[in-house]
Amino acid sequence: MDVISGAWRRTAAGAGLLSPRGEVAPTIFAEMSAAAVRTGAINLGQGFPDEDGPQEVLEAARDAIARGANQYPPGRGIPDLRTAISEHQRRFYDLAVDPDSEVLVTAGATEALTATLLALIDGPEDEVVVFEPYYDSYAAAVALAGGRLRTVPLRRPDFQPDLDELAASVTDRTRIILVNDPHNPTGAVFSPEVRSEVVRLANAHDAIIATDEVYEHLSFRGPHVPIATLPGAAERTLTISSAGKTFNVTGWKIGWVHGPAALITAVLTVKQYLTYVNGSPFQPAVAVGLRMPDAYFTDAAAELLRKHELLGAALRTAGFETHTPQGGYFTVADATALGGADAAAFCRALPERAGVVAIPLTAFVAAEHRGDYAGLVRFAACKRTEVLEEAARRLASLRDA
CATH class of the missing domain: 3.40.640.10 (Type I PLP-dependent aspartate aminotransferase-like (Major domain))
Known part of the structure; x- marks a missing residue:
């Protein structure tokens, strides 16, 4: 008897959680976070801050x-x-x-x-x-x-x-x-x-x-x-x-x-x-x-923009082409010039290659459209400045590879 509901199958398929054989497959997010732990890489894949709030x-x-x-x-x-x-x-x-x-x-x-x-x-x-x-x-x-x-x-x-x-x-x-x-x-x-x-x-x-x-x-x-x-x-x-x-x-x-x-x-x-x-x-x-004062909200945006600028400069120095974000946690970069035409493969190799974790943009598109975003990688800027500076040092190694 098949005890798995149609709703579960629809949801798992919609989220990309089913393998071709119908088994539950780990998401790229779980895979890359595990890679960060295994290798000691800096995790710029997941979008969570590493500093407490006010x-x-x-x-x-x-x-x-x-x-x-x-x-x-x-x-x-x-x-x-x-x-x-x-x-x-x-x-x-x-x-x-x-x-x-x-x-x-x-x-x-x-x-x-x-x-x-x-x-x-x-x-x-x-x-x-x-x-x-x-x-x-x-x-x-x-x-x-x-x-x-x-x-x-x-x-x-x-x-x-x-x-x-x-x-x-x-x-x-x-x-x-x-x-x-x-x-x-x-x-x-x-x-x-x-x-x-x-x-x-x-x-x-x-x-x-x-x-x-x-x-x-x-x-x-x-x-x-x-x-x-x-x-x-x-x-x-x-x-x-x-x-x-x-x-x-x-x-x-x-x-x-x-x-x-x-x-x-x-x-x-x-x-x-x-x-x-x-x-x-x-x-x-x-x-x-x-109910906090306006300055809290404007300062938070200004601080995150500064971090994006630091991260963006590091990515360009490493050989990425970057897309300047207008808001939010993430900077998108094109890894094609670094051998990253297949962004998923590039991200899987990046922890060992440079000690940094990122997420391929193809994780956010339907399978039939992934070719349009094949070389694009997402990096999270919502980390402490010293973490981003260390990531910059590690990413610089890609220039000379």
Whole structure:
């Protein structure tokens, strides 16, 4: 008897977790992290900081534990965090959000996204349009929900979509247009024309817009612009973000989604059967973080940009061609000139060759499209300066190889 469910098979296949024989295969992320441990290589593959967040936020979590905030919080999230999210959206983006009916606290942005897809996709006739390359959980979540993924390519040098290709991909079968901005893994920030076209298409085809904005405060060339602020967008947009990237607390898994009350209720209906609730002492701490002075947010972006510049210079010195990121944790580099036309093979050899771990961009695209990104490699800049400087020294050895 086959005891493996169709939903599991769809999800595993969508995430690239099944081998040709149907066995569970390790992801490239797990493989490269294991290589870093085995070889002592510097891990610039995984996108997590190696520095703690602001002391005010950490102390608030400790205080919450001491005060007994260790049991289940309310299903929608503690009222003070929901209020802080509402205040944050008005303060930075002039968005009016009702904290009681239009905000839901989740176990990170990934749960918010997954619950959204599970709540709003009705079956294989429903399509989800995403920009490719895409964060790896997107395909898995769409598969789990039973929907169909349609991709719009982001191409060099600026990783912006072709508007005609975008328009051709959105049809009356489109249930959700999923936008990750600033974008992982490319570091792109979408142009005003792209954002406006997403809203136009969503209205024309009665689609919902779901936005993954976890890097909202790590945009380097100007303030972040949520799609929900555009005319005609708020009434059909679910805006997703989290505390992890903004406050260097990726392990806390405190995220949120806000949008029209009816859509939030639909997401909550699913979310309550996933984690139910999470992170009771971390929720008041994130509320403290969201109320920090403007200088914290601008300084965080400026510091990460400085690290990207350090990393980018090191990569160019080593012989890579780099693509300057506009936001987020990652710098994309072309390894072709270093014998990296097959980026996956290049990354597998890099820990032994130079003592550094990176991730091939092909890990973020469907198998049939990998040729378009074959030589591209993603490096994480969200590490301590001394770690990046040591990585630079190690990467320099590639010049002379």
